[in-house]
Amino acid sequence: MTRPRIVVIGAGFAGLHALRRLERRIPRGAADIVLVAPNDYMLYSPLLPQVASGLLTPQSIAVSLHRMLGRTRMVPGSAIGVDTADRVVLVRKISDELGYERYDRLILAPGSLTRVFDIPGLSEHGFGNKNLAEAVVLRDHVLAQLELANASRDPAEREERCRFIVVGGGYTGVETAASLRRLTEEAAVRYPELRSAIHWHLVDIAPRLLPELGPKLGEETLDLLRHLDIEVSLGVSVRNVTESKVTLTDGRVLPCRTLVWTAGTAPSPLMESIGAPTERGKLRVGSDLATPDHPEVFAIGDAAAVPNLDSPDETAICPPTAQYAQRQGVVAADNVVSSLLRRPLRPFVHEDMGLVVDLSGKDAVARPFGIDMSGLPAFAVTRAYHLWAIPSAPARARVAANWLIRATLGGEVARLGFAHGVPSTFVDQAADHYLSPEEARRQGARLLDVPAAGG
Secondary structure (H helix, E strand, C coil), rough: CCCCCEEEEECCCCHHHHHHHHHHHCCCCCCCCCECCCCCCCCCCHHHHHHHHCCCCCCHHHEEEECCCCCCCEEEEEEEEEEEEEEEEEECCCCCEEEEEEEEEECCCCCCEEECCCCCCHHHHHCCCCCHHHHHHHHHHHHHHHHHHHHHHHHHHHHCCCCEECCCHHHHHHHHHHHHHHHHHHHHHHHHHHHHHHHHEEEEEECCHHHHHHHHHHHHHHHHHHHCCCEEECCCCCCEECCCCEECCCCCEECCEEEEECCCCECCCHHHHHCCCCCCCECCCCCCCCCCCCCEEEEEEEHHEECCCCCCCCCEECCCCCCHHHHHHHHHHHHHHHCCCCCCCCCCCCCCCCCEECCCCCCCCEECCCCCCCHHHHHHHHHHHHHHHHHHHHHHHHHHHHHHHHHHHHHCCCCCCCCCCCCCHHHCCHHHHCCCCHHHHHHHHHHHCCCCCCC
């Protein structure tokens, strides 16, 4: 008998924890484990705003997969389609070659992408903060604006370069705005003439910030941001973006050369290529994380609509958070093993442990186990949680060392030479990079040199 092949798509929180569990549960030589992912690291994304502000180095939150995984074969590329009839994943490698991986069991954990609306000028002039490249480019761009403003004697140009707008009142938006506001505060020491000219705005279409934390902590977060001199506009979004201006839906036209877009996420378009039912782009799965029409295919993380059995609402699905994703990864791996052994699968059940929001400096809000916290206690809980949640001892040590260096020696505000880089998320999420179910079958048949299933 040939060994079963288990293919995992994606190495985020869900994918990495599934792979680690598979390596622990499956005896050496009993199965082939394959990972398809574009990068050879797992990104600890909750700390990306601290990379954008320079508090952490990019390497600090890049957890090496080679260090974490011992028996998994890595395929550097992105899955662009799944041929469920022939059980083949279509892969576009980082070399741009098209290949395939056969599977007996498939775990889909491709994650999510920045959700971009059809706003004129957004893709051309907006900046994201969802991967390491974007975080580094964003930091360089912000610092470059201050340098250019200081070198200019044109009042209009100075105003454009010294105004920064962050769109999105969720965790990423709030943390990015707070972290970068502190960065410009540090940098402005060099440019005393600019101190009064620097303006930060946070806008969001929702009526309040961080609704998941409840109204009390949402109001405290609002007060903290305003204390940092960040103007917050709720019930407002962006209508138009140009190189030097941003038009808001309330009619305001703001001179601005830096718009940071963090307004939500969208599931990977890969899930639509499966040809199975989806819910707002997320692949529907049962409580056992398997796809009803294809029980050999499991889906977890941000791109899966997983029933939330802990919620009284029978239609509720699990939130797209790291703690849910990593626990789904463990259950998915266990159920893959059980399915191969023809044993019953177990349902995914998880009780939310709470949420933390780091506003940089010593400001934070947190709600561990339903307890509202702010100030230094929340700061301590937030930092401790991150050190516990990072799945690598070397990465934890680098993060802790960065925090200690900043606390004792201060930070650096030098650019790294990426000011003219191009944000990548808006380009990579184009839906035409992915295959339809019919095209996946045709490509799979072509690569396998067999007749396409279904004609």
